[in-house]
Amino acid sequence: MEYKKIKYSLEGDTAWILLANPPLNIVDLEMMRELISALDVAENEAEIVVISHEGKHFSAGAEIKEHYPDKAPDLIGTFTELILKILNSEKITVCAVRGYALGGGFEIPLACDVILASSNAKLGVPEITLAHYPPVAIALLPHMIGWKNAFDLITTGEAVDAHRAREMGIVSRVFEQESFDEDVKKYVNGLLEKSPIALKLAKKALKKSTAVDFGKVLGEVNRIYLNELIKTEDAVEGLNAFLEKRKPEWKGR
Template sequence: MRIGSVEFEKRDRLAVLTLDEPTKLNAISPALCQGLSEGLALVDGDPDIRVGVITGRGDKAFCAGADIGSFPESPEQARDFIARVLPVLEAPERCRKPLIAAVNGIAFGGGFEIAIACDFIVASDQAKFGVPEIQLGLLPGFALLRLHQIVGRPRAKELSMLGEPISAAQAVELGIALRAVPHANLMEDALAFAEKLAAKPRMALQMAKSFYNRGLGGDDMRYAVDAFPFLFQTDDVKEGVDAFRSKRRPQFK
C-alpha cells in the first residue's frame, strides 16, 4: 500500500515503511511527510503490528534531508516549514511500538533526524550520517535537541558545528547506530532483529519505550519552532542556500 511517498507493507507482526522518492534521494517532501505520519499512525493503531522498520528506496539514500530546491526564503516561511516538519521528525518517538531505522545510504539533516528518532538504527556499511545544515548557515532543528543526549555535548557540538558526515562505523562507535552490517544483508538483519523484538511481551515492550522516552518533547520542541526562523534573517543563510543551488563553495561573512 502506498501512502504519499511511502510504501507501507504489513508482514504479520511487522510493518515496513519504505521512503520512496529515490530520484530525489528520498528527500523530505510534503508527500513523504504525509506517508511517514500516516504510516506510523497505522503502526500505532494496528494491534497486530508489534514492531516497525523504516528504510529508504535504493542504494544511495535513506533520506537526504530537506529538499533545498523548495527551501523557505523568509523567517515567516521558515517558521511554517519547521512547525510542519518537526512533528514528522519526532513521530517515531511518539509511536508506541518499537521502530528500527534500517539506514541503507546517506542519512543527512532531516533523514538523520528521522533515524535517531527511531529506537534503534541498523546501518548498511555504506551508510553515511550527518547534520550538514551549518553549510547553509543554519542549524539542525530536531537533532539539536537530541544529538547531545546520544553522543554527549562535545561530539554533538562537533557534528553540528562542522557539518561533516561520518561513516557507519563511526556512527556505531558514537552510539548513534546499534551496528553496521554488509549492505546486501541490511534488511535481512533489520527484519530478524524486528522479529526478535516482536516475540517479546507486547505491553512490556511498549512500556519500556515509554519509560526510556519520558521527558522528550515539550518546551524543547516549542523553542526549536520559535528559534529556527531567526537564522533566516541572516545573509549567511542566503549565501549558503545560493551556493548549494549553484554547486559552489559558500563565502560566509
C-alpha cells in the same frame, strides 16, 4: 491516503514504511505528510514500525527549496510534527539505513528507538555548510551522545561512517551490505518473539528515565531557527549558493 513518495505494508505485527523517492529520497513536504499518515495507520495496527527505504540511500535530506524564509515555517512545522509522531509513538520504532542519511534524512532515524545501519552508511548533518542548523539533531543529539560529540557533528557538518556512528552511540548495530535486509528482518523477528506489553512498558520506562521533554526543547530550538537564523543574509546566501553550485560569500549577518 494514496502514497506517492513512500510505501506502506503490514507483515504480521510489523509495519514497513519505505521512503520511495529515489535516487536520494529527498524528504519534501509531500513525503513528510505521507509519513505522518503512515505512522498514524501503523500506530493502530502494528507492534513494531520499521522505517527504511528503496534505492541505495536512505535520504540525502530535506528539500533545499523549502528552506527559504517564506516556506521554512511550513517545513519546520510539518517536520516537527513528523518527528514528534515518531518520538511519542508507543510502538517500537526501528530505522534501517543504507548509504546516505544526511540532514533531515539523519534526523528521522535519530527519532527512532533503534538505528540499524549498513556498513556503507554515512550519517551526518551538513546544514552548517549552508549557514543553517539542524533543529531536531540539536534537540536530540546532546542527550544521546554528549555535548562534545554533538557539537563536533553539528558545527563541522561532516558525516561519519556506520562504525564511528556506533561508537558514538547513534547506531545500535552495523550489518554488512550483502546481508543487510536479512539481518534487519532477523533483528525485527527477535523483537517479535518478546512480550509486546513488556516491550511497550520497557520503552515507557526508558523514556521516563531520560526525563527530557523533547517537544519543549524542540520548540525552543525551532523558535531560534525561524525567528533568528532564517532571517539572516547568510542563511539565504547558503541556499542560493547550493542551488547555484558555487561557493557561498558569507556576510556574517
